[in-house]
Amino acid sequence: MDRQPLDLLTYREFGRMRLGQFVPPGTKIVEQSYFEWMGGLWLSEGIGFTWFGRLMTQPDQTAGLQVFFEELDETTLSRILRFLRLPLQPGMNVESLRNLFGWPTITDVFASDRKTYNFRVGGGEQYRIGCTVQDDDGLILLSVIRSDIRRKLAVESEKER
Numbered sequence: 001m002d003r004q005p006l007d008l009l010t011y012r013e014f015g016r017m018r019l020g021q022f023v024p025p026g027t028k029i030v031e032q033s034y035f036e037w038m039g040g041l042w043l044s045e046g047i048g049f050t051w052f053g054r055l056m057t058q059p060d061q062t063a064g065l066q067v068f069f070e071e072l073d074e075t076t077l078s079r080i081l082r083f084l085r086l087p088l089q090p091g092m093n094v095e096s097l098r099n100l101f102g103w104p105t106i107t108d109v110f111a112s113d114r115k116t117y118n119f120r121v122g123g124g125e126q127y128r129i130g131c132t133v134q135d136d137d138g139l140i141l142l143s144v145i146r147s148d149i150r151r152k153l154a155v156e157s158e159k160e161r
Helices: 011-015 074-084 094-101 147-160
Strands: 030-037 040-047 050-055 062-068 106-111 114-121 127-134 138-146
Touching (some): 011 062, 062 074
Antiparallel strands (some): 062 138, 106 114, 127 138
16 A cells, blocks of 8 residues: 655644643643653643653754543644644554554553554654554554654663663
């Protein structure tokens, strides 16, 4: 099957994303500094397990995020996915994800009832898209990180060893 690359956001567009633009007015968003993720230190703005993050060294641009589908109302979730240009829905199975993104580059298992499938997605400016699929409920969590930031963090992590 010939799959066209998804037309994802440019890094510049992604960098301007803030959680507050997607949630209902008055939603309590918690900001946290020095949040560790993917080998880097982040500034995060979040609601529970859902957060948008900016590297401490680049605090002006969002470079990664996680969305826990169960925490968000349908409108908020739809806004985020539409803005990201990702045709995802809660409950999708791994076969549907493979049809959309191809084969995962890495599969992680952190709990016995779910797996996280990591895909490299996009044409020029690529992203690492992580989709956590629970055995009973299908797709429950999405993580997105810019590929250039992921590579940078991997290099920095290697230097520290």
